[in-house]
Amino acid sequence: MSFTIKNVLLATDDGYTTSDVQVVDGKITAIASNLEVVGNAIDGKNKLLLPGFVNAHTHSSEMWQRGVISAYPLELWLAELYDFAPIDTEKVYLSALGTAVETLLSGGTSVVDHLILIPGEELETIACAVRAYKEVGIRAFVAPLIQDESLTAGIPSGESSQTHEPFFRSTKATLQLIEEAVRQFHRPEEGVNILVAPTGIQLCTDALFEGCIELSDRYNLCRHSHLLETKAQEKLAQQKYGCTAVTHLKRIGYLGDRTSLAHCVWLNDADIAILAETQSTVVHNPLSNLRLGSGIAPILKYRQAGVNVTFGCDGASSNDSQDLLEAIKIGSILHNVTDFDYRQWITPRQAVEMASLGGVKGLNSADQLGSITVGKQADLVMYDLTNLSLLPRTDPIGLLVLGRPTNVVNSAWVNGKQIIANGQVTTINVDKLREELFNLSEWVSKRQSQTVGQIERHYRTVMGLI
Amino acid sequence: MSFTIKNVLLATDDGYTTSDVQVVDGKITAIASNLEVVGNAIDGKNKLLLPGFVNAHTHSSEMWQRGVISAYPLELWLAELYDFAPIDTEKVYLSALGTAVETLLSGGTSVVDHLILIPGEELETIACAVRAYKEVGIRAFVAPLIQDESLTAGIPSGESSQTHEPFFRSTKATLQLIEEAVRQFHRPEEGVNILVAPTGIQLCTDALFEGCIELSDRYNLCRHSHLLETKAQEKLAQQKYGCTAVTHLKRIGYLGDRTSLAHCVWLNDADIAILAETQSTVVHNPLSNLRLGSGIAPILKYRQAGVNVTFGCDGASSNDSQDLLEAIKIGSILHNVTDFDYRQWITPRQAVEMASLGGVKGLNSADQLGSITVGKQADLVMYDLTNLSLLPRTDPIGLLVLGRPTNVVNSAWVNGKQIIANGQVTTINVDKLREELFNLSEWVSKRQSQTVGQIERHYRTVMGLI
Structure with missing residues (x-):
């Protein structure tokens, strides 16, 4: 866990410098020229x-359905x-490995996994994800996704007098589950953190939020949590x-x-002021917001109001990748069409700071x-600045953020432990992972979701599409 | 130029089939199971x-400034x-090689290069790009970028009584140049096409457009051409x-x-009807439109009106890559935020057709x-469907379009000639290219553009930013 990087390019306030960086026992101990090795x-x-x-917001097991949802x-x-979610903890383990690898190969060293729990095997689900992250060596923030209302309750009722099935697990049992997960898995010093993660106002009662606050404290x-990802959720809140x-x-x-809040697409100016005042963090998931047609989150307004903003890939079936550099690029340039004054636009250097310091701020680790x-x-x-996708040489951070870097991560360390060397993950066998992902899946073209068949008409009515 | 692909997955109307594909003398001669090799x-x-x-719109030499423009x-x-454009034909050659390689490695077999000409070395510039494309073997549509008004004429004058320097080359001389380029380089049967390519209404007189029409006929x-990329151009047209x-x-x-028209961001409904009626092609450059804050082109409206639409990367300093799969992904999902009714959204299969058939339609080659x-x-x-970025297996086209495929092109053929095999370009030495791009460039952080200093105040005034 000790090493010395010689003659590496570092960003300074207004340019770059070549320097050495010394790491001892997982901590940065010196940054200067000509350091002793x-x-x-x-x-x-x-x-x-x-x-x-x-990677400040994802759902790892969605990897099993990337590329296929309508x-x-x-x-x-x-x-x-x-309707098609995996109900197999081995699959959860493998997709957590895949999420970790793709995150690492695109510059991420931490992942916030808002983890979908298999009903009846909740702790096993968490155990599998934790095992995967420990094996890879990525810093993990596992946020077991909880709710205490049924899926249909997340759509505004409109004029209808719809009722919803009660959720299969009680609020109390859910909170006990999270407390048990904290006891078993929350080990910040080992790089594994458990978060309280009620999915959002659309599917959670106040009792669940309050229980989470109590556990958090x-x-x-x-x-x-998710927050106001869609216009439907804005209506539902009212x-x-x-x-x-x-x-x-x-x-x-x-x-x-x-508190970090994924999406934040449908907030008004007063809401934005509250996020600033409470020092909450917005996790921007630009690709998912486009893919699902959720809208363009008012990220420039957040920045102007002093709200901390960072980036997430979101789950791989609403993106459909786990490439953090892609999320950073699109999450930066997307907003140039929302404010005509280019002096407000996010620069590559600002984007890098949002993705690093911005991310850890929301995780109480700055x-x-x-x-x-x-x-x-x-x-x-x-x-590696000699990669074709980063050539010709110009501004390294500009190339990294605005380009489409491919195979550019030469090395990565978490808590001083090297987990990528020469572009290869050193901790797990990625070829074996590919083989397992291949063998446990099959090519499909069309699927029919039964639940969509049941709820689509109501959705279209409430949202004014019929 | 003859080969037989055995047991490959092909898309059918509603799914996939495994089949053989036979190619003889550069043409597809049979598609069926169990074909003779x-x-x-x-x-x-x-x-x-x-x-x-x-890759239906790019400017290859912009590669020298990717990642660095403000x-x-x-x-x-x-x-x-x-202010910083390369004035060296060797650089033009190298960036055309780089553009061809990145296009090929992201699924492109044709490139439309709206080529910026070095003043005084116009034919040499074209020769260098043509040489590069022939060496790589990509199908080239070289569109020498011409204009007959000076750069400042592209900004609306507003209340000011600005005059502009005359353009350094006469309209007549420019048209003669293009005619000479046609004589020297236009060889469709060899995969090299010259296009007439007046840059756009912002910098071209009617005389130049008319001369181009005559040559084209x-x-x-x-x-x-470019068409209505920015709001400033919309004002200017009026x-x-x-x-x-x-x-x-x-x-x-x-x-x-x-006629293919890059950008088409600021068109009204009557304009859209004209594009449909004239069967013109829109080339959508989503990443450039975001990066430059140009706006979101009304692509769903074009499709609904029956306008042919395809994708381009645009030049590498307004994107800042030449990855066509990235342009296809963002060019598809970006529009989900412009129309709330998801039944209008572009599906992955539609995107693939737009990128292939849509592209060649605009080039009179369907x-x-x-x-x-x-x-x-x-x-x-x-x-290669066993690549990690395309796993687990789901819908192959969905994964390709909605994911972030990396290193997935196993093979590519142009006119039956294989130019990528096992993921490697077979026609040129890519390591040598990287070395040359590296050696001819340097890392920079900040630059000051003198011309921006001169025109920014006027631009801000005219666009209502002061």
């Missing part, structure tokens, strides 16, 4: 060193997703609370500097992670 | 065969681009013609089924190219 010497020539990024908005897409856990979802979440005390600073933990990624 | 036998197992895509709208971005050349640019171009006879059909030329790409 402690531990292994790593050649940094023609390479760029950046802090590892955070062109639907979230509410129908979810119905198809759940008692065990010092971060909080993670129907449920008579106010915006953000106003309600503030009132019940869910927001704060350990004192330990997110920048190349003496005293911080060594979650680092080194990029 | 003619020429080389190619193993198609676990691979998907698609028609090659068209966050500017087109008009200022162009000023910075030209006389030599049977396709026509290629100032110049007192009507929309599309109305004007129709009036002078520029539109037609051999009878020869763009689909896997007996009798058509073999411009084919075979994808």
Whole structure:
């Protein structure tokens, strides 16, 4: 866990410098020229060193359905997703491995997995994901996805007098489950964190949110939820609370500097001010928001209001990849069409800071992670600047963010442990993983989701599409 | 130029089938099971065969400035681009090689290069690009970018009484140049086509458009231009013609089924009807339109009106890559936020057809190219479905379009000649190319464009930003 990178390119305030970086026992101990080599010497020539990024919102097991879910908005897409979701913990393990590998190969050293739980095998599901992340060595923030209302409750009722099946597990049992998961798996010092993660206002009662707040406070856990991903959810919040979802979440005390909120597409200016005031973090998932037609999150407004923003890939069936550099690129340039004044646009350097420091802020870890600073933990990624996709040489960070870098991660370290070397994952056998993913799946073209058949008409009516 | 692919996955109307594909003398001669092997036998197992895509709008030499141009709208971005444009034909040759390689490795077998000409070395510039494309073996549509007004004329004058320097070369000399380029380089049967390519209404007089129409008719050349990429150009058209640019171009006879128009962001419904009526092709460059803040082109409206649409990467300093699969993905899902009714959204299969058949339609080649059909030329790409980025197995085309495929092109053929085998370009030495791109460039952070300094204040005034 000790090494010294020689002659690597580092970003400075207004340019680049070539320097050495020394890591001892997983922490950055020195950054200067001509440092004594402690531990292994790593050649940094023609390479760029950046802090590892955070894939700040994903659902790993969605990898089993990437590329196949129909062109639907979230509410129908979810119905198809759940109709075909894997119910096999071995698959959960494999897709967590796949998510970790793709995240690492695109500059991420941390992943927030809003993990879909297999009913009746909830703790086993969590155990499988945790095992996968520990094997790969990526820093894991496992956020077991919980709810206490049934899927159909997530669609506004409109004029109808629909009732919904009660959720199969009680609120109390769900909270006990999370507490047990914390006892079994929450080991921040080993790189595994459990988060409280009620899926969002669309499928959670206040009792569930309040139970999560209590657990978060008692065990010092971060909080993670979806927030106002779709216009339907905006309508639903008004129907449920008579106010915006953000106003309600503030009132019940869910927001704060350990709370990260995925999507945040349908917020108004007052909501944005509340996020700033509570120091909550927005996780922007641009590709998923486009794929599902959710809308363009007002990211430039968040930044102007002082809200911390970072990036996520979202689950691989609404994206449909786990390439963090792609999310960072699109999450930066997408907003140039929302504000005509180019002086507000996100620059590549700002994007890198959002993806690194911005990510760890929302995970209550900014004192330990997110920048190349003496005293911080060594979650680092080194990029090969001789790769064709980063040539000709111009601005390395510009090329990385605005280009489409391919095979550019030369090395990655988490807590000082090297888990990618020479572009290859060193901790697991990726060829074997590919073989298993191949063997456990088959090519399909069309599928029919039964649940979509049941709810589509109501959805179209409520959303004014009929 | 003869070979037989055995047991490859092909798309059918509603699914996939495994079949053999026979190619003789560059043409597809049979598609069926258990075909006799003619020429080389190619193993198609676990691979998907698609028609090659068209990178239907790019500017190859922009590769020298990718990753580095400031966050500017087109008009200022162009000023910075030209301040630092390469003036060295060797660089033009190398960036054409790079553009060809990146296009091929992302599924393209044809490239439309709206080629920026080095003043005084115009024919040499074209010769260098043609040489590069012939060496790589990609099908080339070289569209020498011409104009007869100076750069500042492309910004609306507003209240100012600005005058502009005359363009350094006369309209007549420019047209003679293009005619000479046609004589020297236009060899469709060898895979090299010259197009007439006035850059757009913002920098071209009617005399230049009319001269291009005449050359196009006389030599049977396709026509290629930018059209209404920015709001500034929409204003400019009104100032110049007192009507929309599309109305004007129709009036002078520029539109037609051999005319492809890059961007088409700022068109109204009447303009769209004109494009449909004239059977013009829209080339959608989604990444460039985002990067430059140009806006979201109304692609779903084009499709509904029956306008042919295809995709381009645009030049590598407004994107900043030449990955066609990225352009296809973003160009498909971007529009899900412009129309709430998901039944209008572009599906992966539609996107593939737009990128292949849609591309060649605009190049007057739909009878020869763009689909896997007996009798058509073999411009084919075979994808490796065992690659991690295409696993687990689901819908192969869905994975290809909606995912972020990396290193997935196993083989590519143009006119039956194999130019990628086992994921490697067979015709040129890519390592040597990388070395040359590296050696002829340097890492930079900030640059100051003198021209931006001169015109920014006027631009901000005219566009209402001051």
